[in-house]
Amino acid sequence: MAKIVILTGAGISAESGIRTFRASDGLWEDHRIEDVATPEGFGADPELVHEFYNMRRATAAAARPNAAHVALAQLERAPQHQVLVVTQNVDDLHERAGSQHVIHMHGTLFGHLCHSCDHRWPAPAISTAHDLCPACHQPATRPDIVWFGEMPYRMDEIWTALRGADLFVSIGTSGNVYPAAGFAQDAMRTGVATLELNLDRSSGSHIFDESRQGLASVLVPQWVDQICTAKPN
Structure with a gap:
C-alpha cells in the first residue's frame, strides 16, 4: 500500500x-493583514475580525467542491493507497467532497477557539x-484560525506522516511560506518521491x-486516474 501525503493550498x-x-484581487485587499490576521489585530478590534471571518465563513459555506476535491476523495477510497490530506485552506471543501483524513494546519472557518481557556467548539454562521x-x-x-505569528496545528503529526510517505504531492500552493515550504525539501532529504501540481x-x-x-480541476483528476489505474511494480 502506497502512503501518500498531499499538501493543498488556495489554488x-x-x-x-x-x-x-496573494492574488491581485485577493480576499485581503480591503483589509490590512495586520488588522484581520494577527493576534495584535484581534486585540485591537475584535469586532472587525469577527465580521471579516463571518464574511469568509459565508463564502466558504456557499462554495462547492470542484473536480480536484472530488478526485482526492476518490483516491482516498482506492484500496491500494493510504492518503493524508494536509491543507493550508480553512474551508471544508475536502470534507464535503468525501475526504476522511484531513489535517487543517491553519485551522478552520467553521470552528471557534477560546483565547482564555483554549476550548474549541463549532462556529455559528455569525x-x-x-x-x-x-x-x-x-x-x-x-x-x-492560525494567524501570522502563530504555530500551525499538528505539525509533529504532519512531519511524521511526511517522513514515512512514499509520495509527497503539493497542489495549488506557492510553497513560499514556512513551515509548509519545507515539506518538499524534507521529503527530498528522506528519499520520498515528490510531485507538484x-x-x-x-x-x-x-x-x-x-x-x-x-x-x-484538470490536473488532479488526471493524476488520480493515472495512479489508480497504474499496474503495481
Whole structure:
C-alpha cells in the first residue's frame, strides 16, 4: 500500500470561488493583514475580525467542491493507497467532497477557539466579540484560525506522516511560506518521491521530482486516474 501525503493550498479552492490570498484581487485587499490576521489585530478590534471571518465563513459555506476535491476523495477510497490530506485552506471543501483524513494546519472557518481557556467548539454562521465561551463563560471567542505569528496545528503529526510517505504531492500552493515550504525539501532529504501540481511553476518547482502546470480541476483528476489505474511494480 502506497502512503501518500498531499499538501493543498488556495489554488485548489480558487476554482470553487474562494479567492486566493496573494492574488491581485485577493480576499485581503480591503483589509490590512495586520488588522484581520494577527493576534495584535484581534486585540485591537475584535469586532472587525469577527465580521471579516463571518464574511469568509459565508463564502466558504456557499462554495462547492470542484473536480480536484472530488478526485482526492476518490483516491482516498482506492484500496491500494493510504492518503493524508494536509491543507493550508480553512474551508471544508475536502470534507464535503468525501475526504476522511484531513489535517487543517491553519485551522478552520467553521470552528471557534477560546483565547482564555483554549476550548474549541463549532462556529455559528455569525459570531461577535461578545460571544461567550461555552466552557469558561468568558467573552473570549476568536476564530479557530492560525494567524501570522502563530504555530500551525499538528505539525509533529504532519512531519511524521511526511517522513514515512512514499509520495509527497503539493497542489495549488506557492510553497513560499514556512513551515509548509519545507515539506518538499524534507521529503527530498528522506528519499520520498515528490510531485507538484500547480497553476504556474512555483519558486520551489526545481525541488520536486516532477512539476505539472494547469488548473487543479484538470490536473488532479488526471493524476488520480493515472495512479489508480497504474499496474503495481
